[in-house]
Amino acid sequence: MTVQQQTKQAAQGLINQPAGDLDAIIEEQLDVKSERYYYAKQWQLIWWRFRRHRLAMLSSILLIFFYLIAIIPGFMSPYLPQTRFENRQQSPPSKVLIWDENGSLQRPFVYALTRVLDPKTFKYIYTEDRSQRFPIRFFVEGDTYKFWGQWETNRHLFGTGLDGPPLVLFGTDELGRDILSRTFYGSRISLSIGFVGVILSFFIGVTLGGISGYFGGIADEIIQRIIDFLLSIPALPFWMALAAALPRDWSVTQTYFAITVILSIIGWSGLARVVRGKLLALREEDYALAAQAAGASQPRIIFRHLLPGFTSHLIVSLTLAIPGSILGETTLSFLGLGMQPPAVSWGVLLGDAQDMVVVAQQPWRLIPGAFVVIAVLLFNFVGDGLRDAADPYAN
Amino acid sequence: MLLYIVRRVIMLIPILFLISIVSFIVIELPPGDWVSNYITNLRNSGIDLQEEEAARLTAIYGFDQPSYVRYGKWMTGILTRGDFGWSFQWGKPVNDILRERLPFTIIISFSALILSWLIAIPIGIYSATHPYSLVDYIATILAFVWVATPGFLLAFVSAWLIFRYLDFSPLGLNSTEFLDAPWNTAKLIDRIKHLILPIVIIGLSGTGATIRVMRANLLDELKKQYVTTARAKGVPELTILFKYPVRIAFNPLFSTIGWLLPAIISGEVIISVVLSMPTMGPALLRATLAQDMYLVGSIVLILSSLTVLGTLISDIYLAWADPRIRFDATGK
């Protein structure tokens, strides 16, 4: 609008000119809720909006639960990942019962199983031994393990105790190992690789995206071309190719970090794009120009003025990037190119179950897959919730 | 417009160049003395290499020279002779293997892409025009779950379900009885039956995201002023919907090809492995496990180039379809 039109509009009473008693009238009309809203800081606003998103809140809680399992798998699982049950190979999940033979209610328990080999099909047949009930107890004693490699203990969250039959809620594999314990232990790698990989992508992405967006020019052109190129490489074949170069004899830790690096090599480009886009847009905003006119130095402009504008978007992008890494590691390990046994990750567990025949007979082997799907879903929900909460113009 | 096309094609060259370099880095990645490694691998896989043969290979591929020379030789080979290198695993030139498998990759990938659009667009339109309806919720939920499930898992579970309930093994291109049989209608039908599952699964993997993009774009467009204008002129609702916002929301879909195509090709790789399709996927996997690096690098090169070309075509279409770009001399 021209200056004349602006003046005209101002003249038509559209400019707020609080006079003494009018303030009182105005404030009456701002009820308490609106006033808190009016004065709240940005983060509080985002948090309040996020809280209203029930799905995102629920997902966050579940995710915290998942990560709890990943942090203290020893306690959460009844057994160690390498514990083998000699007579329980390829057995289906333990049936937890609450009604005994006479129909009366008991606390949850399991029966021991006896096993015979069917001479015709060469398959194991498991029958329940109803003579004794083994209740499931909590804070029970079991295999000894080290809490975070430091404190030795043998207490587990739940189980049947030192002399009870195996409590295998997800069944066992061909070596008789408890799949639930292995899944829980596997979450350490599967859930953390996403995080670590994304952190790496974050640093590279924000730096390069920042340079690209803020300074523009040649640097921008070059970085843009690189990003274009990186985004056009199909991710999985590339990861496979890079993983091919990993020596088989590397330790678990070395492989772990190598995979993190592999996953973030393409990953940072997405983040860089977001950062660049936001910086480009915000750079021209009036408040940035005002800061410049007021004589602020460039770092100050970037950190104090521009960055807060899109930190929330950055967090959203990060949250939504984690599932990609999780899926990446899972797929690579499934193919045999990622984490190798004896390391346990959900992908490795699924890789063990690769045979169609195996899956047909032992469908419980796919349960780790469900964990992957759920974890990814949860991250997506949380990310979506954050995104809705962070966008001030959504409503 | 022509200027725009020329500019885009020129911008393609550095990208293709970068791709070739990265592919080459992939080839060179495994540690160890390349020359003897390679020759040892060949010998290990049962191919008895005579001295002259070893020397010949060394000369052709430049194993005794610095890496950039090898890169030069490799690229020259590709550009002039179509020679992508030698696969010791198969005992064949790489381009033989590529030639066998590339057509299937392309067919399956592009069929999947088109399928994903055919499904996503109507659902997206319906979701946007009836937001928060039952269909919308179901579509959104399905889309979420789909995106969350790893492709191989989906392929696996579907294959198993089909096997169990339909008594039909969808693995491979043809069922065992047709493998060596001559071409006839029955074989064709069988082949189509086998192709359905991979195309559907790969296609559906992109569908979820496409539906959401279509829905979001359309919702945005429906709020715009020109829709109100059309309504104010008395145009019937259905006509308004398809002539204006759908048409405009449709275009950005093409710009999604930029990430959709690599995703589909990635998906194709892994799902072909699970479903035993004779495409690049299984070849790549075997090659990576055996460290048959020329094959690995060449596949990466080809797949990336495919993606870039696909993106170029879609960008050109976009420019043509949007008059703002077409009639703009600066041609961004």
Place this chain on the structure above:
Amino acid sequence: MTDQRDILVEVEDLRVHFHLQEGVVRAVDGVSFVIRYGKTLGVIGESGSGKSVSSQALLGILPIPPAKIESGQITMHLQENGVGHRSVILSDLPTRGRDYRAIRGKEIGIIFQEPMTSFSPVHTIGNQIMESVLLHMDGISKKEARERTIEILRRVGIPRAEYRVDNYPHQFSGGMRQRAMIAMALACNPKLVIADEPTTALDVTIEAQILELLQDLQQEFGMAIMYISHDLAVVGSVADEIMVMYLGLVMEQASTDQLFDNPLHPYTQALLRSIPTIDGPLERLLTIQGTMPSPFTEYRGCPFFSRCGKRIAGVCDTARPPLIEVEPGHKVRCVLYK
């Protein structure tokens, strides 16, 4: 003064409420007015006064799930070429139905505020204008429609119309686009043209051209105009009658001369006072104190109470003043007048 024969549109006690999550917005809360053939009704108000919503209700393009016409009647009296007379009660018609669609675009045209976003960017201007023509003029061929389109473009002052008809909206300048918008509104020779802030987004010089164009076109085509604006100076120059709205109610209604010679309502007076003039002594710009209250507030008395310089506490805020005819053709809603 009230000649029934030349009434084109009659709006009686219209109430349009928006049912939103946060509450109910009484956008139009009991408004009555009349538009006469060939005359211009000016509607003045700030944003939120309900002026645009009234015009949307007329056209039947209100977003019906949140919006609802709670009560009132909109009647259109159509004279076919001076012979025959049919009255259509628009408020009774289903808004998406064929009958309403036959009126929209054909009998009523509309010019929106922002011409850039009002046109589809991927269709030519010609295509969009012809759409209207082909839709409403039975039996017209594509060729004839195109010729008619070129002719109307020429008439609104677009040079080289036969070439420009195939251009896209972004190839037009702002003023030219607005002219094209006017052409589109007039394409089917409507009896009423609603102009919703047509010049707000334009430069002042272009604004003057557009205003002049509208007046010329009205001379030539004889359509009625409902001119909506927040700019009293502009409306004063084009309207025969003016209606001043505030928060969904009519505050004052009069002929232009009456309103400018003898503004009765304190709001009207404040508006007139705040128009800056070039001649005259340099004074402080007068503003109207306070701001518009939230659209969700329910108030019992006069909506202007919080900002009125002449308010009487205890009287103005207890009951809504009725609309009273103070002199023939001049109505006002204020307790100061009985």
